[in-house]
Amino acid sequence: MRTLYIDIETYSDKDIKCGVHKYVGSNNFEILLFAxxxxxxxxxxxDLTKYKTLPWVVVDALESPDVLKTAFNANFELTCLAKAFPNIKLDDSQWECDSILSLYHSYPPGLGVVAQCLGLEEDKQKDIRGKTLIKYFCVPCKPTKKNGGRTRNLPEHDPEGWEVFKEYNAQDVVAERAIREALLWLKPTEAEHELWLVDRAINSRGIAIDKALVKNAIKLNEEYSEELTERAQKLTALDNPNSIAQLKEWFKMNGHPVSSLTKDVVDEMLQDENIHPVLKEVLNIRQKLGKTSVKKYEAMKSSICKDGKVRDLFQFYGASRTGRWAGRNIQLQNLTKNYLDDLDTARDTVKSGDLAWTEMLYGNVTDLLSQLVRTSFIPSLGNKFIVADFSAIEARVIAWLANEKWRMDAFANGEDIYCASASQMFGVPVVKHGINGELRQRGKVAELAxxxxxxxxAMKAMGGDKLDMTDEELQEIVNKWRAASPKIPALWRAIEFAAMRTIKYGGTHYVIREHNIFFDKHDNDLILHLPNGRCLVYLNAGIGExxxxxxxxxxxxxxxxxxxMGRLETYGGKLxxxxxQAVARDCLGAAMVRLEKAGYKIVGHVHDEVICDVPDNGQYTLSEAVRIMSENTDWNQGLLLNADGFESYYYMKD
Structure with a gap:
């Protein structure tokens, strides 16, 4: 099969940070160069600024199933080509992405960075010159007297630079091809390619936004922030009470010097009963004004496409050590949880746009807006959301991998794993809200940490500092947990031993032969083979101290x-x-493929949870989505999967 390597340069007056679909949705979008x-x-x-069309040999190749198409960020090229040439029949399945290939090998994102890591591009000045030309030709320019007040630079404004730009475009194809050839010895599996196609569909499909909620949330936040700032100015007599430097000086003048005003410091100070009420009020205002989650409404507003949806929210293979997705743009991966009892009323109140009414009902407006961020995501017209989440997926996976029987029995019997863990540790029955129920929290912290x-x-970081226990008592819990689940520490030791032997001596060294998990080595790269055939790569691995x-x-x-890029250290527990987490990710990926094939159209996913946008006609049900998610595949037989979820007309944390 022939391979067609592609790289394009484009222009749009929309920011690419808001997603490629928003970018190409501009009336001013165009492809400038096609290499x-x-x-x-x-x-x-x-040069598409001259010819406006592609040669027939290229069009034929783009449509032919006998030609493999590749680009370093194929999602960008595919979306741009579909917009610029709607008559060309593009088939995603005929494409592969060399950026994903690089991420699969644990290289950072970016063509130039990967080329440098591989020793294919040494001239950093050349790279800087290329970025300068992209900025000159590909984004709007500021109107000045010198440039005649224009807002865009065209080829005729710098003919010499344009010719150099074309050379860079050609060179990117050469670099992409060299990267692909260097990394093809280990490429994503067919199952990974199928999952990438699902990811393409999700990012292209998008998720609808409640524009009225977003618009009024921004309005209320601006009005409330103005009100809080005015109140802070009256209390402090400062010109800018949002200035950290001015606030620190003010606290010092009032007999309470502070080294910083981070969230943790402010929270701690608010717990101090000896702080003067005026200082405490200023701290409360500072806390409300510092709520960053409400900025997501601005991100939504900036990213909404013409059809009312936001797109391109997920980066496939965003985490190199696990292959998990990374959030982009609005960042669904770190949304604030909601705990309000009546979200319907809260949403209606915000959509009214009445600050006085909202403040009277809820008091802290920024906290209210923060909780409602999730609910800005809504299903398509006539549809509903089915949201399904794996239950305790990491705890289930580690029990399966370590073959810790009592844990697998607990999951098989539908037991609460925190209660089961506490019971195993302390040798007494533990029931949530029942007998020895106070021990459940200790079991929970231990399980998480x-x-x-x-x-x-680690226990303190996961809430152990709130258990009112000494370090010695916490250490006793650590000892009890490890004694109760001896096969898990044995797994830590086994994976570290196998990794070290592979680095030192090469060859193949199994971690769990039953699940086909093993290490081998390619040049200096350490490769961890997962149960489904996917691999994790540790670049240039060695033994240090x-x-x-x-x-x-x-x-x-x-x-x-x-x-x-730099040297990182790892050990058995981290491995x-x-x-x-990689196996849990693969369970989610397999479930996503199954859901899509069953017609459950996914519009979002957060950690171990999927958001499906389906017709509200009774054909699609939560129970069926849960059943599909809980299915085993050929590579995870014996893993006791389970899921739970809800149906709703907006997204939330159930």
């Missing part, structure tokens, strides 16, 4: 604090976390 190459041929660049090698500090002076596993990855 392509068949197999190992030299690239050709079509200790599955991946965590200890006392940890802070305790012991051997540790190191690899190249994206450092969260710098957002640059187990990667494995468990």
């Amino acid at each position: 392509y190459a068949f197999d190992n041929e030299e690239p050709t660049v079509i 200790l599955g991946y090698g965590g200890g006392v500090q 940890n802070r305790f002076g012991n051997e540790s596993i190191e690899y190249d990855g994206l450092v969260q604090t710098t957002h640059k 187990t976390e990667n494995l468990v």
Whole structure:
């Protein structure tokens, strides 16, 4: 089969950060350059500002099932081509994405970055020059006297730069091809490609927005913020009470110096009974004004397409160590939970746009708006949402992988895992809201904190600091939990042992032969093979020394604090976390494919939950969606899956 490599350069007056569908929805969108190459041929660049059409040989290839089409961000190319050339019959299944191929290998996103990591592109100045030309030709420019007041730069405004831009376009095809050739030794499985196609459909389908709710939420937030700011100005006599520097100085002058005004510091100060009421009121105002979740309404407003939907909210393979999705734009992955009893009334109140009425009913308007963010997502006209969520998926997966029988029995019997864990740890029956029910919270904290090698500090991070226990008592819970589930610590040790042996000696080393989980090595890359055939890659893995002076596993990855590639350290517990979350992700992916095939059209997914937009005619039911999600596949037989959910006419946290 021939391969057609493609790279395009485009113009739009809409920000690409709001999604490619919003970007191409502009009346001013156009494809400027179309660079392509068949197999190992030299690239050709079509200047679409001149010719307005593609050569027949390219059109024929784009429509042919016998030609594989690739691009570094195929989602972008496919969406742009469909918009610019609606008469060309494009079939997503004939495309592969080399950005996904790179992410599969644990490289960071970005053509230039991956090329540099692979040693294919060394000239950073050249890369900077390319970005300068993109900024010049591909986005609107600021009108000035010098440029004659124009808002866009055309080829005739810099003919020499335009010719250089075409060279860069051609070079991107060369770089993409080189990356693909370097990484094809390990490519996503056919099941992963099918899941990518589902992801394409979800991002293209979009999810409807309650525009009236969004509009009035923004209005109320602006009015309430103005009211709070005026109140803060009267209390502090500061010109700008939102200024952290001015506020810190004001607190110092009032006998209460603070080093910072982060959320945690403000929360702690509000608990101090000795703080003067005026200072406490200012802190309360600061807390309300600092509520960032209401900014999601602005993101929704910016991202709404002409049909009232937002799109491109999910990045396939966004997390390199697990393959989980990452949120984009509105970020559904970190929405505030709602705890209001009557969401219908709250939504109607906000949609009225009456600040005085809203404040009288609910008091803290920013908190109300924060809780209603989820409810801004609504089904299509005549449809309903079916929202289904895996139940305790990570706890189920780790029990299955470690073959911890009492845990699997607890799930089979429908028991509360927190009660079951506490019962196993303390040797007494534990019933939620019943006998020894006070021990359930200890079981819950232990379950959330200790599955991946965590200890006392992990327990504190998961709420153990609220159990009114000393470090010694928390350590005792750690010991009891590990003693109650000995096969889980054994899994930590087994995966670390297998990884280290593979790094040191090469070859194949099994972690769990029954589930076909094993490590092998390619050059210096450590490869973890998952039950469904997918792989996790640890780049340039080696053996280092940890802070305790012991051997540790190191690899190249994206450092969260710098957002640059660097050396990372891992260990048995962390590798187990990667494995468990990757398997849980694959369970969700398989369920998403099944749901789509059954007609349950997915418009969103958050962690282990799916949001389906289906006709409200009785044909689609929650019970059937749960049944589909809970099915096993050939690779996870014996894993006791279960799901739960609800039906609604807006999204919420049930």
